[in-house]
Amino acid sequence: MATVEVTFTPLPAHVRTARLVATAVARRSGVDESLLDEVRLAVGEACSRAVEAHQRHCPAEPVRIEMTDQDQRFVVTVSDHAPTAPARPAAPATDNGIHDGAGQDHPGHDRAGHDRAGHHDTDRDGTGHDGTGHDSIGYEAIGHDGGSAFPAGFGLAVISGLAEDVRVLSTSSGVSVRMSWPSTAAAS
Amino acid sequence: MDLKLGHYNKDGIEVVDVEGEIDVYTAPRLRELLIDLVNKNNYQLVVNMEKVEFLDSTGLGVLVGGLKRVRAHDGSLDLVCTQERILKIFRITGLTKVFGIHDTVDEAIAAKKSEK
Numbered sequence: 001m002a003t004v005e006v007t008f009t010p011l012p013a014h015v016r017t018a019r020l021v022a023t024a025v026a027r028r029s030g031v032d033e034s035l036l037d038e039v040r041l042a043v044g045e046a047c048s049r050a051v052e053a054h055q056r057h058c059p060a061e062p063v064r065i066e067m068t069d070q071d072q073r074f075v076v077t078v079s080d081h082a083p084t085a086p087a088r089p090a091a092p093a094t095d096n097g098i099h100d101g102a103g104q105d106h107p108g109h110d111r112a113g114h115d116r117a118g119h120h121d122t123d124r125d126g127t128g129h130d131g132t133g134h135d136s137i138g139y140e141a142i143g144h145d146g147g148s149a150f151p152a153g154f155g156l157a158v159i160s161g162l163a164e165d166v167r168v169l170s171t172s173s174g175v176s177v178r179m180s181w182p183s184t185a186a187a188s
Numbered sequence: 189m190d191l192k193l194g195h196y197n198k199d200g201i202e203v204v205d206v207e208g209e210i211d212v213y214t215a216p217r218l219r220e221l222l223i224d225l226v227n228k229n230n231y232q233l234v235v236n237m238e239k240v241e242f243l244d245s246t247g248l249g250v251l252v253g254g255l256k257r258v259r260a261h262d263g264s265l266d267l268v269c270t271q272e273r274i275l276k277i278f279r280i281t282g283l284t285k286v287f288g289i290h291d292t293v294d295e296a297i298a299a300k301k302s303e304k
Contacts, residue, residue: 012213016190019211019242037273044244048212150249154281158245161280 003029003069007062010054010080018047018065022076029069029183039076039181042162045155046078046177053082053175073165074183079176190214193221201297202230207239210247218247222254222265231263234296243274248283255287264288264303266296 004025008014022043023036031039043065050063064079156177160166163179191214192207202225210218225233235251237243255265266288269275278284290296 012211015212016209037276040242041244041277044211044242048244048246051212150245150252155245158277158280 004067005064007064010051010059010061010063012048012051015044015047015051018063018078019044022065022067025067026074026076026181026183029067029074031074031181031183035181038162039074042159042166042179043076043078045159045162046076046179049155049177050078050080050082050175053080057082069183072182072184073180075178075180077176077178079174081174083172083174191217193218195221195225197230198293199297199301201232201234201300203293203297204233204235205239206235206237209242210240210250211242211244212246215246215250219250219253222250222257226254226257226261226263231258231261232300233258233263233265234290234293234300235265235267236293237267237269237274238271240269240271240274243277245277245281248277248281251287252283264300266290266300268293268296 004021006018006021008018019040023040026036026039027033047063047065054061054063058081061081066077066079068075068077156166156168159177159179163181165178165180167178169176169178190209190211192205194205194207196203196205204218204221204225206218208214222233233254235254251265251267258265268290269278270291275284275289278287278289288296288299290299
């Protein structure tokens with residue numbers, strides 16, 4: 001049962017709206033203030049991804065974002081209806097740790113040293129987050145105006161660096177990106 | 189306006205002031221500005237991100253694109269940014285190793301001068 005659900009036509013202008021709503025709902029759900037920037041960024045990336053996929057395949061179809069508070073986690077799912085290439089089998093361990101559907105382990109995403117006060121383990125830069133050449137999920141290239149500077153999957157690589165728990169479900173009828181953050185002060 | 193852009197020349201270096209949010213909706217404007225500056229033969233650029241409130245991968249892509257363009261002319265594109273929440277996305281993506289990131293515009297300009 002979703003706490004808040006928003007659907008919006010796949011226009012870049014609406015991505016900010018989705019970010020704002022998600023951040024507001026996250027705050028209300030008790031997500032720590034220090035994590036809200038990550039929520040905002042991750043949700044923005046997921047929505048941007050979905051918008052661009054729709055613009056390419058189904059510009060009349062809305063993108064959906066659902067936000068729920070369950071089991072002391074704030075869960076956001078961004079769903080698109082853009083058909084993708086059939087999902088390939090889960091790739092052998094890749095540094096950014098994105099899995100099809102099931103996995104939430106992120107071997108390359110080391111949260112050790114991530115102090116909630118906002119300081120970051122500087123080893124995180126570069127290591128374990130190889131945004132290049134990641135196509136093991138079979139997504140189409142993410143194109144920006146005039147062509148992307150980054151390869152396909154980059155937005156997802158960024159998301160995986162922002163949320164402990166990211167699950168990507170890819171089917172021939174669309175993709176959903178599910179992300180969650182702890183929503184109580186007691187979470188470590 | 190979600191994104192405000194301005195630019196001026198200082199010591200032969202074109203400084204771009206960015207204010208607001210750089211995302212999938214607003215990034216194209218920054219991209220166009222950087223292309224325009226390069227087309228007008230400005231190959232030494234400093235992008236001041238101190239008033240940027242939000243930056244996502246689209247924005248990063250625009251900055252990387254700008255960097256590639258000036259490098260094609262042996263130029264450089266450096267950034268001014270002290271905001272942790274903006275630096276975070278550079279770190280996550282490893283781009284702190286790609287861009288020179290400075291604390292102030294003057295420091296960025298001085299760094300460029302000393303490279304010569």
